Amino acid sequence: MTAVVVNSVEVTLTVFPVADPSDRRTVPLGPEGSPVGASVRGELAVVPMGIVPAVAIVDLAAGEVIRTVALPEGSGATGSHFVNDSIALVANPGLNTVSPVNVLRGTVGAAIDAGRYPQRFAESGGRIFVVNSELENFAPAGNGTLTVLDAGTLEMLGTVELSGENSGGVTVASDGRLFIMNSGRFGQASGTLSVVDPASMSEVGFHSGFGEFPGTVVFQSNTRLLFSSWSFGIAEWNPSTGSFARAPDAAAAPGGIPSAAGVAIDPEGGIWSLKPVCDAPSSVFELNAELEVRSEVPVGLCPTGMVFTTF
Amino acid sequence: MGGVVLVRTRSGGPPLTGTVGVGSLGQLRAAVDGHSHLDRWRVSAGIRASKLDGGFGFEQDPRVGGGHAERVNADSEEYGVRLGVGSLRDRPGESWEVTLRGSRLERGVPGKSFAPSRHARQQLDQSAGRFRIERFLAAGDQPIELRMRAGVDHRRFHFIDPAPPLGPPFDDRSGALTLDLGTEFDGVSLVDGRVTAGVGFDARTLTLRSDVLDPAVASIRRVDAGVFAHAETEPLPLPLTPVLHGALRIDRSPEGPVASHELSVRAAIPAGGHLHLAHRSAFSPPSPGDQFFREGVGVVPNPDLRAERVPGEIELAASVPFGAGSFDGQFSALVFRGDIRDHIVWAPDFRFVWSPRNVDVRRRGWTLRSELRHPMGLAISGNVTRAEARYLREGAAPSSQLAYRPRLTGGFSASWSHARWRLSTGTRYVGSRFPVPAPVNELPGFWSTDLGVSGRGRLAGWEFEPSLRVDRLFDERSPFIFSIPEPGRTVRFEIDIRRAP
Numbered sequence: 001m002t003a004v005v006v007n008s009v010e011v012t013l014t015v016f017p018v019a020d021p022s023d024r025r026t027v028p029l030g031p032e033g034s035p036v037g038a039s040v041r042g043e044l045a046v047v048p049m050g051i052v053p054a055v056a057i058v059d060l061a062a063g064e065v066i067r068t069v070a071l072p073e074g075s076g077a078t079g080s081h082f083v084n085d086s087i088a089l090v091a092n093p094g095l096n097t098v099s100p101v102n103v104l105r106g107t108v109g110a111a112i113d114a115g116r117y118p119q120r121f122a123e124s125g126g127r128i129f130v131v132n133s134e135l136e137n138f139a140p141a142g143n144g145t146l147t148v149l150d151a152g153t154l155e156m157l158g159t160v161e162l163s164g165e166n167s168g169g170v171t172v173a174s175d176g177r178l179f180i181m182n183s184g185r186f187g188q189a190s191g192t193l194s195v196v197d198p199a200s201m202s203e204v205g206f207h208s209g210f211g212e213f214p215g216t217v218v219f220q221s222n223t224r225l226l227f228s229s230w231s232f233g234i235a236e237w238n239p240s241t242g243s244f245a246r247a248p249d250a251a252a253a254p255g256g257i258p259s260a261a262g263v264a265i266d267p268e269g270g271i272w273s274l275k276p277v278c279d280a281p282s283s284v285f286e287l288n289a290e291l292e293v294r295s296e297v298p299v300g301l302c303p304t305g306m307v308f309t310t311f
Numbered sequence: 312m313g314g315v316v317l318v319r320t321r322s323g324g325p326p327l328t329g330t331v332g333v334g335s336l337g338q339l340r341a342a343v344d345g346h347s348h349l350d351r352w353r354v355s356a357g358i359r360a361s362k363l364d365g366g367f368g369f370e371q372d373p374r375v376g377g378g379h380a381e382r383v384n385a386d387s388e389e390y391g392v393r394l395g396v397g398s399l400r401d402r403p404g405e406s407w408e409v410t411l412r413g414s415r416l417e418r419g420v421p422g423k424s425f426a427p428s429r430h431a432r433q434q435l436d437q438s439a440g441r442f443r444i445e446r447f448l449a450a451g452d453q454p455i456e457l458r459m460r461a462g463v464d465h466r467r468f469h470f471i472d473p474a475p476p477l478g479p480p481f482d483d484r485s486g487a488l489t490l491d492l493g494t495e496f497d498g499v500s501l502v503d504g505r506v507t508a509g510v511g512f513d514a515r516t517l518t519l520r521s522d523v524l525d526p527a528v529a530s531i532r533r534v535d536a537g538v539f540a541h542a543e544t545e546p547l548p549l550p551l552t553p554v555l556h557g558a559l560r561i562d563r564s565p566e567g568p569v570a571s572h573e574l575s576v577r578a579a580i581p582a583g584g585h586l587h588l589a590h591r592s593a594f595s596p597p598s599p600g601d602q603f604f605r606e607g608v609g610v611v612p613n614p615d616l617r618a619e620r621v622p623g624e625i626e627l628a629a630s631v632p633f634g635a636g637s638f639d640g641q642f643s644a645l646v647f648r649g650d651i652r653d654h655i656v657w658a659p660d661f662r663f664v665w666s667p668r669n670v671d672v673r674r675r676g677w678t679l680r681s682e683l684r685h686p687m688g689l690a691i692s693g694n695v696t697r698a699e700a701r702y703l704r705e706g707a708a709p710s711s712q713l714a715y716r717p718r719l720t721g722g723f724s725a726s727w728s729h730a731r732w733r734l735s736t737g738t739r740y741v742g743s744r745f746p747v748p749a750p751v752n753e754l755p756g757f758w759s760t761d762l763g764v765s766g767r768g769r770l771a772g773w774e775f776e777p778s779l780r781v782d783r784l785f786d787e788r789s790p791f792i793f794s795i796p797e798p799g800r801t802v803r804f805e806i807d808i809r810r811a812p
Contacts (some may be wrong), residue, residue, distance in 0.1 A: 009659065030374040031746040031754055031793040032425065034659075051477055052425050054376040070376025073426070074476050094477060137479030224473035279658060279668065280704045281749070301749050 001267060002060060004045055004307050006038050007300030009278050012290065013038070013045065014299040015060055018266055020306070021297040025063045030055045037305035039080040039088060045309075046088045048077035055080065055090050057103045061311060067106045071099055081121030083151065089208065091118040091130065098130055098147075100154060112154060114147040122170040122178050125198040126151050129160070129178055131170050140165035144182055144194070148201050163206040165194035169217040169227070173239065181210065181217040181227055191229070191248075193217070193237070211248025216262040220271055226291075228260040230276055231245060234291055252291035266305035280303035319564045322594070325774075330359075334803035337364025337386075348399065355395040363387045367798040369788065375425040382796060388416035407444040413437070422476060422792035431472035439464040451754070453500040458511075461492040468521075485521035501542070505685035508542035523611055531614045535596045541573075551578035551586070554746050562594050564618055570592045571621075584631035591649075593621040601655050601667050617653045624649025624674075627714040640683040648675045650703065656713065658748065671703035672713060688728040695721035701749060711750035715792060717742035719756070731767040736784075737762065748791050757789035769811055776807035 003021075005014040011033045016024040029035060034050030038058075038166050049068075053075035059066045071077050074092030075122040082087055086104045089112075097111035098118055115132025122129045130147040134140060144167025146160035164182025169178050176198055184190030191214040195205030212231035224245070225237045233253045236246035246252060254260060254273045261282075263275035271287040275296075282303050286295040330342040342359035365385030368453075371378045397408030416435040422428030441462040447454040468485040475481070495511030514536035524531070541558035558573040575589035596618040630643035653669035676698035683691045700713045712718055719742030726735035742756040765778035779802070786799040 007749075010747045010751055012751050026751060028752040031372075031752045032375065032423070049375075051376045051423070054425070063577050065374075068376060070371075070378060076477055139479075194648065209793070279670070279748070280702075300751070301747070 001308055001310050003266065003272070003284075003297075004038055004040055004060065005274070005284055005299045005303050006035050006047065006305035007282075007302060008034060008036050008050075008304040009302035010300045011035065011049075012300050013047065013301075014297075015063065018268075018270070021295070024297070024299075025101060027058055027063050027065070028063060029058070030068065035080060035305075036181065037080070038306045038307055039082050040309035041082040041085060041088075042309060043311040045083065045307075046080045046090070046101070046103060048080050048090050050077055052090075053077060053094075055088075055101055057106070058307065064298050065073075069101055069103075069106045069108060070099075070116060071101075071108060072111065072151040075099075079119040079121055079131075081123065083128065083154070086188065089096065089121060089128065089130075089154075091121070093117045093119050093133070093135075096132075099112060112149065112156065115145040116141065118147065120168060120170050122172050123151055124172050124176045124178060127198055127201075128154075129170070129196070129198070131167050131180060132208075133166050133168060133183075135166065143167075144180065145178075146178075146180070146196060146201075156167055158201050160196055160201050160203060162194045162196075164194055167194070169215050171217050171219055172221055173219055177204070179217060179219075179225060179239070179251065181214050181215065183213045184210075185217060186213060188212075189248075193227075193241075205242075207237075207242060209244065209247065210237075211251075214248070216264070218265045219261055220265050220269060220284065226263050226265070226271065228263040228273065233258045233260050234263050234273055234287075236291075246291075252287075254285045254287060254291065255293050255296070261302070261304055262306060264308070266308045267310070272306055275308060328807065328809040330805070330807060332803065332805045335801035336367065336798060338362070338803065342395075346395075349765040351399060353395075353397050353399050353425075355393070355397075356389075357390075357393040359391045361387075361389045365421070367796075369424070369796040369798070371424060373791070377408075380424065380427070382424075382798070383427060384419035384431065387416065389416045389418075390414065405444075405446045408442070410441050412439045420470070420472070424796045426476040428472055428475055429741045430474050431470070433471075434467075434469040436467045437464070453498060453504065455499055456497045457496065459493070462490070464489040464491075475629040477760050481521045485519065485523070488518045489515060491515040495539075501753055504545075506542050508540065510538075510540040512536070512538045517596070517598075524614070524710045533562050533596060535562060535618075546579075549716070551580060553578040560594075564594070564596060566617055569618070570676045571804060580629070580631070582631060582633075584629060587626075587628040589624075589626045591621070591624050591626075593619075593624070597655060597667070600697065601724065611664055611666045615667065616655065616667050617669050619654050619669075620652040622647050623650060631702065635683065635778075638683040638685050640681065642679075642681045644677070644679050646677040650674055651700075654713075671699045673699065673703050675699045681709055689725070690727075691725045693721070703737075711748065714746060715744050716746050717756065719743075733763075733765045735763045741791060744791075754793055755789075757787065759787045759789070760784040772811050774807075774809050774811045776809075778805045778807075779803070781806070 001018045001062050003016055003018050007105045011029045013027040033052040035047045038045050038047045043061045045060055048055040053071040053073055054068050057067045074094040075092040077140040078093050079091035081089045088101050088103050088251045089098050090101050091098050096116050098114050099111050100109040117133040117135040128149040132145045134142045139205050140166045144162040148157040167180050168183050169181035178196040180194040182192040189212040191210030193207045193210055194203050194241045199205045199302045214227045217227040219264050223240045226286050227237055228234050232248045233251040235251040238245050250284035259276045261276040266274045275282045283296045283298045285293045288294045322364045327345040332340050340361040344357035346355035367382050391414035393412050395410040398406050414437045418433055420428055420431035420433050424489045443460045446457045448457055466487045473480045493513030497509035499508045501508055517533045519531040537560050539560035539763045543556045546552040546554050554577045556575045560571045562569045571592040571594045573591035578586045580586050597616045626647040628645040633640045651672040655667050656670055657665055658668050659665050678696040680694040700716045702710045722739040724737035738760040740758050743753050761782045762784050763780045768775045782801045783799055788797050790797045790801050
């Protein structure tokens with residue numbers, strides 16, 4: 001099992017075997033960019049390059065970028081998702097569209113309309129859900145939405161209206177439901193959580209109290225939803241009871257730092273958090289079940305995303 | 312291709328000089344400077360204007376998607392005026408001058424090569440006044456020179472982009488007002504004339520207002536003031552006849568009192584060479600330019616930005632002349648070592664909001680330089696510099712080189728002068744550099760070559776000095792900053808015009 005960490009400020013990936021973090025490699029992505037996340041499938045990683053309207057295709061085994069595919073000017077490339085072994089969708093938040101990219105040929109298909117400021121994807125029940133933050137000039141201009149696409153044809157099936165603002169992080173439960181983190185507005189501690197049924201394409205649950213600008217959300221188990229924030233660290237919500245096991249005001253502070261740049265779960269249920277340091281080399285923490293640091297792995301400047309793959 | 316006639320003013324020189332010219336990228340330039348005497352006063356004035364189109368085609372780097380692109384919104388217009396009144400320069404014992412300057416720069420901000428800003432504009436208006444007086448005060452056999460100066464500098468910045476490639480539209484207005492004054496007594500003779508000393512003080516206030524500041528911070532205001540003293544000996548009756556120099560300065564700053572110094576010795580070494588050893592410290596408060604720079608999605612000045620400090624720098628330099636056949640030459644070497652505390656750099660936070668920040672830097676380096684001259688007008692020179700400037704982070708070993716600071720630079724140049732003609736060429740090397748604050752994504756070093764030819768002539772009581780200059784002679788396109796493309800080969804044709812004596 002291989003971990004892939006996106007280091008945003010230094011525009012690199014840190015790649016290491018989870019079983020042996022000392023065997024780390026740094027993969028430079030290019031002289032410019034602001035990548036914040038990646039998608040992986042086997043040996044390939046797709047990294048949208050943010051301010052650079054392009055997506056880097058990385059061979060993780062070789063540890064190098066094999067091609068950089070240009071996206072439409074003004075893309076703002078953020079968020080990606082593998083549809084199959086050759087096609088990945090990349091969100092263009094600057095253009096309110098998503099682009100299908102053939103990662104093997106390095107070609108880009110016709111853009112697909114989405115909502116305002118698309119930046120995440122999730123797949124469930126044969127459908128791909130594009131998470132639209134509904135931002136105008138980086139401020140919420142309405143509640144978040146999901147654009148629903150057929151996973152096979154990429155045909156648009158509909159739109160899901162959410163009840164929270166600034167929708168971003170998304171994760172899929174074992175029963176297929178989508179859990180979407182609505183970050184809210186800076187400084188207003190207005191984070192909320194939406195629950196969406198993929199079959200009916202409707203919001204079936206909405207919960208408040210998720211604190212100041214929560215970002216990443218992941219399932220560690222069916223009863224344990226972890227979410228992170230630069231403002232409080234890692235908190236925990238139980239979807240079965242609809243209550244907080246660890247509220248934002250009592251969040252875990254990995255490494256003694258009441259802040260986290262993200263949280264991730266590896267395929268074996270291991271918990272990882274990203275140390276929020278952007279002006280110096282940072283690290284990722286491997287946490288135990290109590291969200292205490294078990295080990296620390298050095299990475300690059302400003303880790304903002306972590307994914308896992310096997311090859 | 313065209314010519315730019317460049318007028319250069321010369322204090323005490325010809326009363327009227329002019330410049331006209333054109334160049335590549337639609338460059339136009341003109342300037343006139345003149346001076347005259349009015350009774351006991353010297354009056355000077357100048358006006359200048361320049362214009363540039365700036366557009367060109369280039370190939371996009373494959374790491375940002377490749378393909379052909381056009382550099383647009385790269386035009387600029389600049390105008391400036393200058394007026395000066397002062398005492399005549401040929402009156403010993405006293406000189407004073409008042410100068411007023413005004414300028415306006417209006418230009419497009421083309422943005423990054425892969426994310427062009429087609430509508431971003433910048434306007435900078437600057438007005439400044441400066442007063443300077445120098446007087447010799449009779450004090451025994453050695454007169455003491457009194458120098459006083461006062462100045463005001465007001466700048467207004469306007470950045471606007473209704474449709475940036477990324478981020479929200481912006482229309483930011485900022486202003487910076489700087490007031491400074493200083494007084495120095497120099498030439499004070501001590502120890503029976505064997506030591507010459509000076510003492511003085513200066514002060515500066517900087518007030519910044521900006522739309523991009525947090526509304527809770529109406530303005531950034533900073534007051535710096537300092538007193539200083541310096542002394543230098545005459546050549547001492549010791550081996551190598553060393554000259555000692557010392558200087559001390561104490562500044563009052565928002566960060567508290569700061570002392571900086573310089574102690575140096577300069578000595579003559581055999582065969583006409585010189586040796587120089589210095590230990591110094593330095594203090595530099597933030598300037599208006601440190602606070603205003605637009606990059607990335609957002610920009611926010613830093614009201615807590617601290618002054619840069621060099622706690623202690625040591626420098627050793629030596630130069631020796633030599634002969635090689637008909638050539639006379641000089642070889643010089645310099646090594647230095649001195650860390651910088653709170654060096655000001657721009658960097659983004661996790662939201663990609665850019666601000667000036669203070670970082671500590673480890674700084675070491677050396678320079679080698681050599682030049683040869685031939686009586687028939689030929690001159691050849693070469694230089695190489697290695698400068699290490701690495702981030703110093705608490706609790707860690709010095710890490711990577713600062714972003715966009717090449718560790719190795721250098722070059723060669725040659726010129727030939729004969730009668731009224733001069734031919735020159737040079738090639739410069741800019742070494743590899745990192746575009747990020749980490750030792751990754753390295754940009755390769757590159758060479759660029761330039762060529763110049765100039766002449767002098769006289770016609771109808773006027774002197775003309777035409778010159779042609781070609782930059783990046785071999786159409787080198789390597790950019791210093793990755794996202795700012797270079798146009799390759801550019802040409803300028805200049806003509807200096809001045810009234811013949």
